[in-house]
Amino acid sequence: MPTSAPIRLRVFSLNCWGIRYVSKHCVERFVLIGDLLNKEELDIALLQEVWCEKDFLFLKKKLGNVYPYSHYFKSGFIGSGLAVFSKHRIHDAFLYRYSLNGYPYMAQHGDWFGGKAVGKVLLNISGLTVHVFVTHLHAEYCRERDSYLPHRVVQTWELQQFIRHTSAGADVVILGGDLNMHPDDLGTRLLRNCTGLLDCFTEATSFDGCEGGNTHITENPFTNTDELIPYEGGIRIDYILFKGSGQVDASCESLSTTKGPVPGQPFPYSDHEALTAELLLTPTKKGYGCSEREFGCVADKIPDLVNMVNEARTEVKVGLHCAERMRHTTSRTGIMGLVLLLLELAIAAVPLFALGAEQPFPKASFYLLGALCFAILLSTLLLYIFYSMEVKALQGAEDQMRLSLRSLQESLKVSPKVLSSDLFQNPPDDPATLEPDN
Amino acid sequence: MPTSAPIRLRVFSLNCWGIRYVSKHCVERFVLIGDLLNKEELDIALLQEVWCEKDFLFLKKKLGNVYPYSHYFKSGFIGSGLAVFSKHRIHDAFLYRYSLNGYPYMAQHGDWFGGKAVGKVLLNISGLTVHVFVTHLHAEYCRERDSYLPHRVVQTWELQQFIRHTSAGADVVILGGDLNMHPDDLGTRLLRNCTGLLDCFTEATSFDGCEGGNTHITENPFTNTDELIPYEGGIRIDYILFKGSGQVDASCESLSTTKGPVPGQPFPYSDHEALTAELLLTPTKKGYGCSEREFGCVADKIPDLVNMVNEARTEVKVGLHCAERMRHTTSRTGIMGLVLLLLELAIAAVPLFALGAEQPFPKASFYLLGALCFAILLSTLLLYIFYSMEVKALQGAEDQMRLSLRSLQESLKVSPKVLSSDLFQNPPDDPATLEPDN
Numbered sequence: 044m045p046t047s048a049p050i051r052l053r054v055f056s057l058n059c060w061g062i063r064y065v066s067k068h069c070v071e072r073f074v075l076i077g078d079l080l081n082k083e084e085l086d087i088a089l090l091q092e093v094w095c096e097k098d099f100l101f102l103k104k105k106l107g108n109v110y111p112y113s114h115y116f117k118s119g120f121i122g123s124g125l126a127v128f129s130k131h132r133i134h135d136a137f138l139y140r141y142s143l144n145g146y147p148y149m150a151q152h153g154d155w156f157g158g159k160a161v162g163k164v165l166l167n168i169s170g171l172t173v174h175v176f177v178t179h180l181h182a183e184y185c186r187e188r189d190s191y192l193p194h195r196v197v198q199t200w201e202l203q204q205f206i207r208h209t210s211a212g213a214d215v216v217i218l219g220g221d222l223n224m225h226p227d228d229l230g231t232r233l234l235r236n237c238t239g240l241l242d243c244f245t246e247a248t249s250f251d252g253c254e255g256g257n258t259h260i261t262e263n264p265f266t267n268t269d270e271l272i273p274y275e276g277g278i279r280i281d282y283i284l285f286k287g288s289g290q291v292d293a294s295c296e297s298l299s300t301t302k303g304p305v306p307g308q309p310f311p312y313s314d315h316e317a318l319t320a321e322l323l324l325t326p327t328k329k330g331y332g333c334s335e336r337e338f339g340c341v342a343d344k345i346p347d348l349v350n351m352v353n354e355a356r357t358e359v360k361v362g363l364h365c366a367e368r369m370r371h372t373t374s375r376t377g378i379m380g381l382v383l384l385l386l387e388l389a390i391a392a393v394p395l396f397a398l399g400a401e402q403p404f405p406k407a408s409f410y411l412l413g414a415l416c417f418a419i420l421l422s423t424l425l426l427y428i429f430y431s432m433e434v435k436a437l438q439g440a441e442d443q444m445r446l447s448l449r450s451l452q453e454s455l456k457v458s459p460k461v462l463s464s465d466l467f468q469n470p471p472d473d474p475a476t477l478e479p480d481n
Numbered sequence: 482m483p484t485s486a487p488i489r490l491r492v493f494s495l496n497c498w499g500i501r502y503v504s505k506h507c508v509e510r511f512v513l514i515g516d517l518l519n520k521e522e523l524d525i526a527l528l529q530e531v532w533c534e535k536d537f538l539f540l541k542k543k544l545g546n547v548y549p550y551s552h553y554f555k556s557g558f559i560g561s562g563l564a565v566f567s568k569h570r571i572h573d574a575f576l577y578r579y580s581l582n583g584y585p586y587m588a589q590h591g592d593w594f595g596g597k598a599v600g601k602v603l604l605n606i607s608g609l610t611v612h613v614f615v616t617h618l619h620a621e622y623c624r625e626r627d628s629y630l631p632h633r634v635v636q637t638w639e640l641q642q643f644i645r646h647t648s649a650g651a652d653v654v655i656l657g658g659d660l661n662m663h664p665d666d667l668g669t670r671l672l673r674n675c676t677g678l679l680d681c682f683t684e685a686t687s688f689d690g691c692e693g694g695n696t697h698i699t700e701n702p703f704t705n706t707d708e709l710i711p712y713e714g715g716i717r718i719d720y721i722l723f724k725g726s727g728q729v730d731a732s733c734e735s736l737s738t739t740k741g742p743v744p745g746q747p748f749p750y751s752d753h754e755a756l757t758a759e760l761l762l763t764p765t766k767k768g769y770g771c772s773e774r775e776f777g778c779v780a781d782k783i784p785d786l787v788n789m790v791n792e793a794r795t796e797v798k799v800g801l802h803c804a805e806r807m808r809h810t811t812s813r814t815g816i817m818g819l820v821l822l823l824l825e826l827a828i829a830a831v832p833l834f835a836l837g838a839e840q841p842f843p844k845a846s847f848y849l850l851g852a853l854c855f856a857i858l859l860s861t862l863l864l865y866i867f868y869s870m871e872v873k874a875l876q877g878a879e880d881q882m883r884l885s886l887r888s889l890q891e892s893l894k895v896s897p898k899v900l901s902s903d904l905f906q907n908p909p910d911d912p913a914t915l916e917p918d919n
Contacts, residue, residue, distance in 0.1 A: 114884065117877035118580065120869050134888045136881050137642050142556065142578060147866075156866075158873070163646070204575050208601070211650030410848035414855070421859070428585075428594075431558050435596070439555035443574050446552065450572045 050169050050324040051296070055080065055088040056219035056283050057317040058179065058258075060265065061124070063095045067265060068310050073098050075305070076312050077105040080128065083319065084109055086168070088128040089177040089219035089283075092313075094157070099126050116177075119144075119158015125177050125220075127164050135165040139205045142436035143194040145181055147429065154181050154191075161202050163209060171291060171324060174213040178202055178220040180230075186273075193362020195223065196355050197440045199230035203237040204443065214291045215324055216240065218284040221258075221315065226279055229358065233351045236344065240284035243295045243320040252300030255279060258316040262303035265314035283320040292325040349451050356444045363437040370430035373423050380419030387412055488607050488762040489734070493518065493526040494657035494721050495755035496617065496696075498703065499562070501533045505703060506748050511536050513743070514750050515543040518566065521757065522547055524606070526566040527615040527657035527721075530751075532595070537564050554615075557582075557596015563615050563658075565602050573603040577643045580874035581632040583619055585867065592619050592629075599640050601647060609729060609762060612651040616640055616658040618668075624711075631800020633661065634793050635878045637668035641675040642881065652729045653762055654678065656722040659696075659753065664717055667796065671789045674782065678722035681733045681758040690738030693717060696754040700741035703752035721758040730763040787889050794882045801875040808868035811861050818857030825850055 059076060060066045080088050080102075088110065093099050099115045106113070110128035114136045117123065123140075127133065139161050145154035161178040180202075181195045189195075199222075210216045218240055224230045226242070235242065244256040253260050253276070260277030261268045271277055287293030300316040391409060497514060498504045518526050518540075526548065531537050537553045544551070548566035552574045555561065561578075565571065577599050583592035599616040618640070619633045627633075637660075648654045656678055662668045664680070673680065682694040691698050691714070698715030699706045709715055725731030738754040829847060 114880070117873040117880065118870075119873060120866050122873060132888075132891075133884060135646075136884050137646050138580075138877060138881075139577065140580060158870070208573075208575050209646040209649075211647075213649075406845045407848060410845060410852065414848070414852040417852070417856075425863075428558050432596070435555040435557060435560060439576060442552070442555065443576075446571060446574050450570075453570070 047326050047328075048169075050171065050326075052087070052168065052173075052215075052217075052322040052324060053083070053085040054175075054217055054219060054283055054285075054320045054322060055083065055085045055317065056091075056177075056221075056281060057088075057313060058091040058221040058281060058315040059093050059098075060313040060315065061093050061095060061098050063098070066314075069098075072310065072312055073101060074105075075308060075310075077102050079312060079317070080106055081109050084130075085319065086130050087166070087175055087217070087219075089175070090126040090128070091177065091179040091221050092124045093126045094121055094124045096122065102126070102128065114162070114164055116160060116162040118160050120156040121153075121158065123158050123160040123162065124179060125160065125162045127162065127175065127177055129164070129166060129175075131166045131168050131173075133164045134167060137163045137209070139163075139201065141180075141198040141201050142439070143197045143433060145191060145194060148426075152182065152184060159198065161205055163205075168324075171214040171326065172212060173215045173217065174210045176202075176206060176216070176218040176220075178218070178222070180221070180223045183223050190365075193358050193365070193437065196230055196233075196358040197362070197437065199224070199234050200355060200359075200440050200444065203234050206238045206240070214288050214326075215293055215322075216286050216288075217322070219282070219318070221281045223280050229351065229354050231282075233355055235284070236348050236351055238284075238286070240286050241293075241295070243283040243285065243298045243318070243322075244279065246285075246295040247298035247320070248295065249297045250299070252298065252318075253277060253302055253316060256298070256300065258300060258318065259314070260303055260316060263311050263314055263316070264304065265311060281315055281318055283318050285320075285322055287324065290326060292327050294323050294325075296321040296323050345451055345455050349448060349455075352444050352448050352451070356441055356448070359437055359441045359444065363434065363441065366430055366433040366437055370427060370434060373426045373430055377420060377423030377427065380416050380423060384413070384416035384420070387416060485764050485766075486607075488609065488764075490525070490606065490611075490653075490655075490760040490762060491521070491523040492613075492655055492657060492721055492723075492758045492760060493521065493523045493755060494529075494615075494659075494719060495526075495751055496529040496659040496719060496753040497531050497536075498751040498753065499531050499533060499536050501536070504752075507536075510748065510750055511539055512543075513746060513748075515540050517750065517755070518544055519547050522568075523757070524568050525604070525613055525655070525657075527613070528564040528566070529615065529617040529659050530562045531564045532559055532562045534560065540564070540566065552600070552602055554598060554600040556598050558594040559591075559596065561596050561598040561600065562617060563598065563600045565600065565613065565615055567602070567604060567613075569604045569606050569611075571602045572605060575601045575647070577601075577639065579618075579636040579639050580877065581635045581871060583629060583632060586864075590620065590622060597636065599643055601643075606762075609652040609764065610650060611653045611655065612648045614644060614654070614656040614658075616656070616660070618659070618661045621661050628803075631796050631803070631875065634668055634671075634796040635800070635875065637662070637672050638793060638797075638878050638882065641672050644676045644678070652726050652764075653731055653760075654724050654726075655760070657720065657756070659719045661718050667789065667792050669720075671793055673722070674786050674789060676722075676724070678724050679733070681721040681723065681736045681756070681760075682717065684723075684733040685736035685758070686733065687735045688737070690736065690756075691715060691740055691754055694736070694738065696738060696756065697752070698741055698754060701749050701752055701754070702742065703749060719753055719756055721756050723758070723760055725762065728764060730765050732761050732763075734759040734761050783889055783893050787886060787893075790882050790886050790889070794879055794886070797875055797879045797882065801872065801879065804868055804871040804875055808865060808872060811864045811868055815858060815861030815865065818854050818861060822851070822854035822858070825854065 061069055063069050103113050106128055110130055112129040112133045114127045114133055116125040116138050118140050141159050144159045145152060147155045159179055161176055164175050166173040180198045181191050183189055256279045257277035258279055258281035261271050285293055298320045300318055303311055305311055499507055501507050541551050544566055548568055550567040550571045552565045552571055554563040554576050556578050579597050582597045583590060585593045597617055599614055602613050604611040618636045619629050621627055694717045695715035696717055696719035699709050723731055736758045738756055741749055743749055
């Protein structure tokens with residue numbers, strides 16, 4: 044049974060840049076991160092890019108006294124990199140792997156191997172059911188020509204679907220992580236508007252940290268400053284988002300970020316800045332219903348939401364077009380490989396019929412060419428399978444978006460005022476449910 | 482606002498065996514299935530193995546008048562094969578792809594290519610929020626030596642996690658599909674006990690169909706009767722499960738199955754029998770609370786649940802052991818391929834230093850062996866990546882199971898009587914919440 048006294052919750056999020064043998068001072072930085080977490084005595088710490096399980100186990104041991112509960116989310120080839128440390132018992136954990144996450148042959152980017160996902164843990168804090176989500180979306184390597192944009196849009200779509208569908212029973216919802224999207228990017232807006240989650244940076248009563256809440260800044264010695272030149276001070280791509288419910292009023296008291304170099308330490312904690320938010324949760328006696336602040340209970344939002352979903356659908360269609368083109372190119376290359384192989388076999392058959400020819404048969408070239416044909420056939424087969432799966436995933440996301448659009452448009456027709464972000468959970472089929480005070 | 486009059490809901494489920502060019506009379510059978518669905522005028526039809534989108538589009542067109550709403554779930558290389566047709570508007574759709582689903586190199590079984598998943602659609606029927614799930618788990622090819630058992634157990638685990646986490650806001654939950662598990666198999670018990678879902682076959686007031694509710698029977702001319710010999714009449718592997726909530730009492734009025742050959746038709750609808758359940762939904766005014774029948778509100782169930790999760794964990798560990806062994810073998814083979822390649826390069830280097838040797842260099846064997854080495858290296862690399870992902874997925878499932886076990890055991894310590902299947906949603910941290918009447 045929830046207590047009625049306000050509860051203060053301190054939440055931490057950091058992309059740890061924990062790529063062993065690649066990230067600078069990886070082992071030493073995990074020691075520093077552990078020290079910081081132990082000193083801060085937070086309620087929940089959400090970590091990303093803890094790629095190596097050894098580093099998670101090191102932290103688990105180091106933090107055991109302050110954070111007796113933890114969960115490490117495993118997925119993909121390397122892992123999801125996601126870890127949660129909590130002062131409160133973790134009752135349940137669940138993982139959703141995004142259906143798209145880059146390309147395996149883009150090994151230099153490596154996202155595909157990480158098995159990016161959204162992890163959820165379920166906590167009970169003073170009688171309140173708190174659903175905590177942690178995620179890390181596909182990186183943006185080139186903002187001008189971002190070939191991964193459709194993948195990130197689909198990831199955002201799946202993230203908001205996962206949060207909406209799994210948090211119906213939550214008193215409080217918290218999401219932390221590296222979204223790899225700027226605050227006004229399509230994905231960030233889509234996520235906020237579909238789920239009703241609020242951004243700690245815009246909501247915090249007090250803020251202490253980098254200008255504009257930036258989490259990827261030029262002052263950080265690990266950062267490649269060239270890519271940040273157009274953005275001067277840096278960019279904001281890490282977030283802590285939250286919302287309450289009819290049962291709990293949630294607000295953000297304060298937000299802080301680290302600021303690059305750490306005084307007294309030889310280097311920063313990571314190439315990203317860490318976020319610490321202090322949330323205030325006040326149990327209400329309102330019961331289920333419309334909470335103006337948390338859900339944005341205004342009909343005006345629906346047209347925006349419709350535009351956003353349309354925009355997302357366009358991006359997905361662009362991605363679909365690319366994926367289909369790539370699949371087409373792959374199948375054409377495969378056919379060429381097959382023709383080459385048949386041609387070679389025909390050439391090989393010639394000496395059989397023209398016995399006694401004077402020219403010796405060029406065996407070396409024959410075998411080399413044969414091997415090449417097989418390599419082409421095998422790689423195009425694998426790529427064809429991969430692109431077909433990409434096409435299916437993109438089509439699936441687009442179908443879901445189309446369905447949501449129809450639902451949104453239908454609800455606009457039926458009623459001028461509707462609980463926008465709760466739309467999909469409580470579909471407004473029955474006009475009675477659309478009355479604002481029902 | 483829900484009406485208080487009882488609502489009758491007719492739900493249909495069929496594995497359509499729709500493998501074009503492989504399944505017998507595939508196109509003709511979809512015509513028959515369409516006719517049946519149009520004649521029956523059901524509320525919801527849940528179809529599996531609609532592998533070809535053309536067949537879905539054919540049904541969509543054919544059923545448009547009776548079932549104006551439909552959704553086709555796309556995933557994997559071929560698709561998930563899952564389709565929903567509904568008389569009621571589909572407000573939202575969401576898909577969860579299972580992290581494990583067989584092996585790509587087992588092409589003769591083909592499960593991997595299908596991208597097996599659980600699909601969810603959200604309906605609003607007379608003011609009730611109805612969450613409908615459709616799924617198809619990995620096939621069982623050999624019951625005695627079932628190498629896919631760990632994969633199916635992980636799929637079941639993820640299925641129950643998905644249902645539990647996404648249906649907190651539901652008034653009614655319905656799951657239909659081909660689980661490829663017998664009624665007393667570990668997976669089926671785990672699913673029923675974790676989610677609180679009830680089996681229409683055991684709950685139905687009246688039943689009309691194959692003996693024992695079997696859905697894969699010897700009388701069906703498409704069935705391979707050899708594999709059913711140990712089970713005489715057949716096996717029950719297709720299910721419709723349901724549960725109500727504090728808001729709605731749900732019961733099953735009747736269940737029927739098709740019985741192999743269809744009178745007046747040249748062949749059956751599929752190699753599986755179709756299920757039709759009639760559910761009675763009675764809105765209550767109880768509000769949230771303990772509904773003895775739907776949730777099995779007895780503490781006695783927790784030890785059973787603990788045993789089941791332990792049993793599942795053992796299966797997953799067996800799978801993990803196999804996957805790790807396979808990965809080990811793969812890496813050893815890869816190393817052998819590498820050694821062979823180096824050896825070959827050394828042999829190739831010999832003539833360079835021993836100029837004027839009399840023996841001609843065996844170019845053909847050299848190139849053939851080189852190609853073999855590369856083939857070994859490439860295939861072991863791909864297999865190593867695949868097995869690593871399998872290991873990660875199995876470890877992830879085991880971690881979640883361990884967490885759930887701890888939660889269950891903790892709740893047993895804290896209170897002797899607890900709402901078992903609701904455990905994870907309302908974790909019993911606060912002893913006050915554990916009082917049976919709270």
